[in-house]
Amino acid sequence: MTLLLDDRSVSSVLDPASLVEAIDRAIRLDAEAPADIPGRVNLSGGGRFFRIMPAVVPQSGVMGLKTFFGGGGVGVRYLIMLASIETGEVLATMDACYLTAARTAATSAVAARALGVKATRLGILGSGLEAETHLRTFAAVSEIDEIKVFSPNPASRDRLAGRLREELELPVVPVATAAAACADVDHVITATNTGYGGPIACESAWLRPGLHLSAIGSTHRDLRELDTAVFRRAGTLVFDADPEQIADESGDIREFVGEGGSLSAVLRLSDLLQGQAALPEDPQGDLTIFKSVGTALQDMVAAELVYRRSVEAGLGATWDDLAIPKSRR
Structure with a gap:
């Protein structure tokens, strides 16, 4: 049987703390039972894009792929297909919009x-779904005293702040400028959508020494969030994927490298968690930065958790053997 899950079902079973632990554990175990994850496939045409992220994850007993696609005027859709390594059957297909935002936030918390x-x-720059999942996640796994929210859309930042103030029972304050959101905080999260070729959302001058930065919005070579001076201040710079991949896909990192910036000291999150690398004892910069573009391992781990919990809760619609073996035809 194949389980078909819509976005509402997925979001109802993905609690932030459990997802943080699942992704942390999966990255650590990947040293013992490595997932097979090829480079993602990026296609485009007719003003649209189509990205495919496949993976085989032995530690979880699953294989599958996430695809997301679309573009201006039609929006972006996310879909995951999850299959059993043991039996080959399609376990589930699910809307992966909320899942993607939730696993991104969970990985930021792991980092x-x-x-x-x-x-x-x-302080958070952005008021969309990724901003919302990040605030929920950090509130679930950390002791948070105050949150400041900026979005260039006043109605959007007011709406997010009001909703999360009630939900999290924390002071969540909308502010009028990005600089104000970065002032007097310990951690800045950039979860922006500046648009292709859009403006820089966060300037180095706004960030105080000793601050931690989680940057998740620049996942396309034409998307920018941070000015390059931010990366030059990094005492510790951690990526969630291969530095060459991120340097190709992220507009922020492409610009930094294009200006002569070096990625030689970049640490991979997997190396830190698996004990293959250590944090610098004497960092040469005054910021710690986690730059994320997402991985298929994160997707499959989140999808497997969603599948198990949905089965337990009796959620979704079922389809009898959605993809039958060729031998049975």
């Missing part, structure tokens, strides 16, 4: 923990 971040005051 912050690996870096020893003890932030109690958060």
Whole structure:
């Protein structure tokens, strides 16, 4: 049987704390039972894009892929297909919009923990789904005293702040400028959508020494969030994927490298968690930065958790053997 899950079902079973632990554990176990994850496939045409992220994850007993596609005027859609390594059957297909935002936030929390971040005051640039999942996640796994939210859309930042103030029972304050969101905080999260070729969302001058930065919005070579001076201040710079991949896909990192910036000291999150690398004892910069573009391992781990919990809760619609073996035809 194949389980068909819509976005509402997926979001109802993905609690932030469990997802943080699942992704942390999966990255650590990947040293013992490595997942097979090829480079993602990026296609385009007719003003649209189509990205495919496949993976085989032995530790979880699953294989599958996530695809997301679309573009201006039609929006972006996310879909995951999850199959059993043992039987080959399609276990589930699910809307992966909320899942993608939730696993991105969970990975940011894993990275912050690996870096020893003890932030109690958060500033976030952005008011969309990724901003929302990040605030929920850090509130679930950290002691947060205050959150400041900026979006260039006043109604959007007011709406997010009001909703999360009630939900999290924390002071969540909308602010009028990006600089204000970065002032007097320990941790800044950039979860922006500046648009292709859009403006820089965060300037180095706004960031105080000792601050931690989680940057998740620049996942396309034409998307920017941070000015390059931010990366030059990094005492510790951690990526969630291969540095060459991120240097090709992220507009922020492409610009930094294009200006002569070096990625030689970049640490991979997997190396930190698996004990293959250590944090610098004498960092040469005054910021810690986690730059994320997402991985298929994160997707499959989140999807497998969603599948198990949905089966237990009796959620979704079922389809009898959605993809039958060729031999049975």
